[in-house]
Amino acid sequence: MKVIVANHAGFCFGVKRAVEKAYEQLNKKDNIKTYTLGELIHNPHVVNDLYEKGIKSIEDINSINENSRIIIRTHGISEDLYSKLKEKNLEIEDMTCPFVKKVQNIVKKYYNNGYNIIIVGDEKHPEVRGVNGWCNNTAYIINSSENMEIIPKFNKACVVAQTTITQEQWEKVLKILKNKVKELISFNTICDATNKRQKAAEELSHIVDIMIVIGGKKSSNTQKLKKICEKNCKKTYQIESKEELNLILFKKDYTIGITAGASTPGYIINDVVNELMYKKGE
Structure with missing residues (x-):
């Protein structure tokens, strides 16, 4: 079994920047509670990890007080909501993708x-x-x-x-x-990152037996990658982690292609690759 990872896969610049900024807040000792306005990115593993470490996702800004820090996620927000954040006198970390x-x-x-x-x-x-x-x-x-x-x-x-x-x-x-x-x-x-991922995934999907698209179920760009790959490779599967590989039937002579959405951390991609290499040795 051969495993090939697309040339462009995983975190894009905007997502990487937002995730790094969120984890930076965990090292601050200022006793200011940090929140993300909506899920920071469409990846449950990252969102759950941040929650467990103290950064909660909220939908209603009225649920937090003035002595709080709010991270605007990569997707951005409306002009009106941005004005309300300023009026509420919150510390704003604007991580809207450029x-x-x-x-x-x-x-x-x-x-x-x-x-x-x-x-x-x-x-x-x-x-x-x-x-x-x-x-x-x-x-x-x-x-x-x-x-x-x-x-x-x-x-x-x-x-x-x-x-x-x-x-x-x-x-x-x-x-x-x-x-x-x-x-x-x-x-x-x-965005340029979207174009590169889509082109790389499209090219790879032509030459493999199975295409695996890694990313959150809510991730729009991951869903688009899946649709692109399905046109060329009927055995295209979207998974969020290595645990879901058990649902896919592999054969030793298969060539497996892997791509990942812009909200998928590198360690999750590596976990999937390592799991496939383990299966290769079975």
């Missing part, structure tokens, strides 16, 4: 200049909800070229992408929008 911050700034600028805002992405995803909050929650949110009927024929509009969607998804929607909007300004805001 790529997401860029999308927020674009949306705010063009909304203020009178453009209708369109976001290509999942309306339920925290990143998209946060971005929408920088145009007063007026954006039209579409997830695919199949629900374009919600978009009127605008005179002018600005369209951006959720940073973790696929290039194919973006291009299909953009092609239709160009025929529906008289003056369309588009920004392909899919």
Whole structure:
């Protein structure tokens, strides 16, 4: 059995930075309670470890007092919620991914200049909800070229992408929008790390017998990796840890491909690889 890990897999810059900042807070001796606003990243192992060490995830800022530190997660938040955090006089550690911050700034600028805002992405995803909050929650949110009927024929509009969607998804929607909007300004805001992971996973999935995608069940970019791999490798499985490998049937002559979402720590990837190498020796 041969095991190949994709050239680009696991933590991206934004996630790595946020996780490191969270663990830094644990070493501070200032007696200020630290919280994350929502799950820091979409990985249950990291979130649970932080919780056990004293950093709790909250959804309602009214549940904490002024003498608290709040970490804004990589997905970012709305402009209104950011203002409320400042009014509450909390110590803020803004770990919004730089790529997401860029999308927020674009949306705010063009909304203020009178453009209708369109976001290509999942309306339920925290990143998209946060971005929408920088145009007063007026954006039209579409997830695919199949629900374009919600978009009127605008005179002018600005369209951006959720940073973790696929290039194919973006291009299909953009092609239709160009025929529906008289003056369309588009920004392909899919992040570079997402593009690299998707391309590496796509290439690897062509040459393996089984493709394993490691990442949290809530992780959007991990789900996208799985869909990409499934097109080329029917035996594609998404797992969160090595324990789930027991559900997959391996053969000694198989070539196994591994990729991982941007919220997957390196040690989890290594655990999966080591477990597969152990199976190889059985």
